[in-house]
Amino acid sequence: MQLTCQPHSDPMLLDRLLRPQSIAVVGASPRSFIGSVALRNCLELGYTGALIPVAQNHSEVAGLRGVPSLSAIDKTPDLAVVQVRTDRILPIVREGLEAGVRGFVIPGAGYTDSGADALAVSDGLAALRREYDFEVVGPNCMGVLDLVTRAAPYVGTVTSDVRRGTVAVVAQSGAIIEAFVNVGGRVPLSTAVSSGSEAVTGLADYLDFFTEDVHTSSVLAFIETLTDATRTLAAARRLSEAGKTLAVCIVGHSDTATDGVTAHSGKLAAGARLTTAAFRQAGALIADDLDELMAFGELLGAGRGRPRGRRTHVVTNSGGEGNLIADIADTVGLQLPLMSSAAVKALRERWPFLGVRNPLDPWGADDYTNIYPTAIHHAAQEPGDILLVAMDQHRASGPHERELGRALAQYLHDTDSGQGKFPVLLSPVSDEIDPVLVEYCRKAAIPVLRGARPGLSALAKLATEVQDVAESTRQRSVVVPDLPPCGTVTEDQALDILASMGVTTPRRLRVDNPAEAAAAARTLSTPIVLKGIAPNITHKTERGLVAINPIDVEQSAAEMIAKNPDLNLDFLVVEQIRGELEVIIGYKRDRVFGPTIIVGIGGVWTEFHNDAAVHVGPVDEKAAARLLDESTVGTMMSAARGGALHRPGVLAALRAVSDLALTHPNILSIDINPLIVGRDHATAVDAVIERA
Template sequence: MGIESLLRPRSIAIVGASDKVGPGLNAWNALQHVGYEGDVHLVNPRRAELLGQKAYATLADIPGTVDAVFVAVGAEAVAGVAREAVAKGAGALVILSSGFGETGEAGKAAQAELVRIAQEHDLAVCGPNCLGLLNFTGKTALFGTSLPDRIERGGIAAVLQSGSVGIALLNSARGLGFSYVVTSGNEAVTTAADYIEAFLDDPAVTTIVVFAEQIKKTAHFIAAVRRAREKGKPVIVLKSGRSQQGQQAVMAHTGAVAGSIEACDAALADAGAIQVFSLDELIETALLVSELQQMPKGRKAAALSLSGGEIALALDMAEEVGFEFAPLSADTAAGLKALLPEFAHIANPLDLTWAGLYDPEVARGCARSITAQDDVGMLVLVQDAPFGLGAQQAARYSALLTSVAAGAKDTGTPLVALSNLSDQPHVQLNAAAKALGVPYLRGTRAGMTALARYGRWAATGASPARDGIASAFAPLARARMSGIPASRLATESEAKNVLGAYGIAGPRERLVASPDEAVRAAQELGYPVVMKGLVENLVHKSDAGLVKVGLKTDEDVRSAAARMLESAAAVKTGAVLGLLVQEQASPIAELFVGARIDPDFGPLIVVGAGGVEVELYKDVAVRIAPISEDQALEALQTTQVSRLLNGWRGKQPGDKKAVAKTISALSTFLSDFASEVSEVEINPLAVFREGEGCSALDCVIIPKQSNPDARHQTSDE
């Protein structure tokens, strides 16, 4: 695909050129704005001359070849222009026109025809339904709307499906410095992934920003983000359309708690993207990442301020967004105490008091002392900078920033300034920050979120790409699966047997056919016991009356078995397969562990609180599978239920190592059987005291070719 012709064309034709206000004139003005030095040809069948130069009736009339064509004509004429562009040897089109895949069937057909032409002739296409693109470093523009008088140049390359978001960023007063701005529109041919790949080896690009309404060619996109991470170029992604409305009902719980949005989030995190959730967050994060002159040295930070009250605000937000402040060592505390008045509260964040404001050496010394700690990866000056500051106060605050910057420089620690106000920073303060190379973030939430996410990005790398090689456990599991009739789903006991090949343990249990056999099984296992009725293709049994816990006597078991066989016979999903008698567990906690194949992002593993409320509370962590035991433990620790396993209110801690091993094993199973299994679930996973392991009390395996109409939709036990 001729993306080089798209981003750096040697000659350009504007089809629909005009000297009247509109896309044709805007495209011409954009070329003047960036200082384009190549040939520009104007196409307008009604004019012989335009904008002081010759105009052509058609592309065919232009002498020689054309590298890229900007198209600003009606949708019905676009395919014809595309064919003419091919005949002129063009490698790229930018199509402003709407009325394609974003509309009805006719528009979708028109887009399909455009895609066919592009693929047959290796054309790169920006759009359709876009504003076009700007390459500031290459002095190229194929852009159809007006531009502000001044646009900061810098290392940010933005790929934005929304033209409106492009206008917002280009006109923002935050002074983002751009190398490229691409409004990609429908991405019918050339997608965000293609642009990201084109930016990877461009030294003018240090930071990549993506606004996606829909991620096209997801595997390609995730691979491109991963390569950017490996090259040390942060990719900041804002994905819209996070509503869960319209999701189809699913057989097991996993799809309900890990839908397409959760899958996307997991894939982006796995690839090493920095994900944001609003335009404010995107702007502050992009400003931070592109302007900070060195990466944070670690994820923990130190902070200085002149206000105890504003420190409290910062601490509140830091806890909410996961931004960590390093505890002060005894040596650091002593050094700070020697610099500050007796009444100063020595802590991190540190209140500099009036001494830090009026004595530059105090401010510099405090910055130097606190950043000398090995675990301080960056320094944050929490200092409001309202636009309306008086000259005297602005001068004082600028001097403070200069002193703190000098102290941070003494220890080679990156410095960021943060105003708790979302107001535009004061001109003098902003200028001082620019001169010092210090990003000045605004807004407690957006700024602190940017700091937290970039700190985590700097401290961790992308997960290694999966190689798809089956584990050593797969042959035994496949052999066990082969014994399950293809006409039905695996029963709970059969599913446990398959997962047992991966070392996933379940409770002691017996499969029986009658009340008498159930009593003998209960006697062997020891009371109390649990009884379950097994029916073909019935996944969730409790709402059908086929689960009974706390059976303590022979008579309890006999009576429950008789009633359960009657209830099982009434279920319409298939034949009765028997009764499962299990030892009753007494766990510290019950977890949910599930895995499914997402059609876009592949195998996912989900872990969190178990039981019937899993879909209600959605206290889960989602990761791309497979994951290691360490990654499983990290995922578990992000859930609220992990607090139970840590020894909640003096209770015994749970066996987290055993849980992590089970999570990792289930993720490996699904990865090994991704072509055969769509979903697998353990709910609940009983967790016992530390050192005593865990047990899969119920299991479900859903093959890819199973018939959803044959399944009974009920709640889990």
């Protein structure tokens, strides 16, 4: 898949859409919340641009003089908020276009975006886009909150503690944007976009805007569907190449969620596993849930960039919480180095009975005003990348506990100066924190995390080295054989094709009756596997068509015929291969992303384990190695008892599958399952190729 397409939208139009200098609100009314909230938001935030209520029946809304129509406005506004009945949306948009308006926010007037009326609006907007250059937030959205210009064409309440910063947020779901707006300023925002059903302007356009935007240093996105996967991934790649961080939360991993995504958006949903793999390849960080996405925002919003590595020193006020943090840190990949002998000696000289470890819990060894500044200082001096102070903090804590929290934050800040470590204050419990402590940390640029698992997981991912986002290319010259002229590619034919491309396969003979099967087994003179094969039968085990080293080959073949009278069976007599691990190598031409390659746990347990690493697009040598390294299979191979398993053979199979599929675009899928991997070989013993 080529991701080199250029931006789709005009940057000037996007600037007027997200940073408008004048806003008209069509359907403005003093009688309803929806009719006046966008105007009131702008006024309360101190927006200095022109605000024009458009209402046929009201001469004044929110203290502003109104006009009866868009065409009656003297100076064309940058943006029109169209909050009217569904049947009036398209005529008003056309009126605005004819009057020169080129940006619209269409909240949706209370309808969902999966019904016939909604689809008609989306189709109508797409048709208008073929006549005019313009941009649309929505339909079915909350609108935009821009803290750069203080423009708030947004149909929800904007609380007074919303905070300006350099983090942009984009979500199709309005409730997700509400969460970031209403969370008490935890994430400092440049611009928040509730993109809705993205009938005209999509995530790719917003990412391109924020790539060039000097007011934005990082972007958070909550993704349900992709309107244009190729353009969106290209935009994500450009954002990463510009040195900006993109963190995404992708939903649709379960069947129920996938059905919900389709119902919510009215669009085809790609599998979340593929979407996750594609965004990771484009340089994005993946948040497992909304709490972790929020934690990314808190870390990135502090303005300190990214930690330089994962080596973390933890100081806490609880042994139990320290142990919890150590367990979670190990799970998410944070490294907790041992304290140096110099630090142990220095601390024990003053406090002989202090257990000096990482996490370090000095509580109770002395008055906290004596011991904590020294403990945090020594932790800061240790070779490492992150300095984390952890203690449970709550808004409802007593005065002593709040005083302790503020003191530890001050010690962290004082020690941080000049040490080069990334400072973090973590409350292991997800709860609101003393606002005085929060404000101190904001001024000191110390991120405050709530909840041990989402906080530590986000921290670990942020501390990971930025992945090279260069696209995979087919760099080698390889001879790819032709496929059989028509019909199903049978197992023996598939194995022959793969063998010609450098994949190791077992010795095998194909015969057409039980007696010949027995003779073939004698010819191979080795333990064998007997397989019954027939056109379009890919899962042989379920039909009793696999016998491992049968005592009587002829009888086993005859029994297969008897159990499957509907099939015209041939037989494949295959040398039995032994190894340590069964792997699946696969290819699929996905309906959204195109070519995809997988590696996972194979054999009859493939569906049960449902464990596979995915790469979107072709794999070159570098991409194949990275895919294997990121997979459970790769970990199992390198950690196998008795020594590592044969890596070159697995990489050869990945490259062969990719090359074969790219040469023959009519291939829909390829499965090598299993690829049996031992210490000195990786042998494909079964393969299926499906064509369109």
